[in-house]
Amino acid sequence: MILATTKVEDVDRFLTIFSTKGAEKRGQHGSKGSTVFRDPVEENRVWVLFDWDPEGWQEFVSDPEVPPILQEAGHVGKPQPAQLVGRYDA
Known part of the structure; x- marks a missing residue:
């Protein structure tokens, strides 16, 4: 799982x-x-929880076809993954 955030125009x-x-x-x-x-709190910020492994995420962000898709979607900057700091039961 990967949690990422980004700001978007709309x-x-x-x-x-x-x-x-x-x-x-x-x-x-x-x-x-x-x-x-x-x-x-921030109207134009979204958070996305992906069912994805880190290797696939890295391939995606390195793909040269991705920046035009992000631009078309109205991203303001690049999506940033959140840092996992722990996992707990219940």
């Missing part, structure tokens, strides 16, 4: 591209799915 525009072109490209790099959350 959440609806982001979701349109994320769920189509972005999903196709992520699938090519082994992503098994994702769940998108809107930040409760």
Whole structure:
């Protein structure tokens, strides 16, 4: 699992591209799915929980076809993965 965040120009525009072109490209790099959350404080920030291994994530962010997709989706900067600091039962 990977948790990542990014700011976007427009959440609806982001979701349109994320769920189509972005999903196709992520699938090519082994992503098994994702769940998108809107930040409760920053209106144009989204958080995405990916069912994806770190190797696939690295392949995706290194793919030269990804930046134009991010641009079309309206990203403001690059998506940033959150740092895992622990796992706990219950």
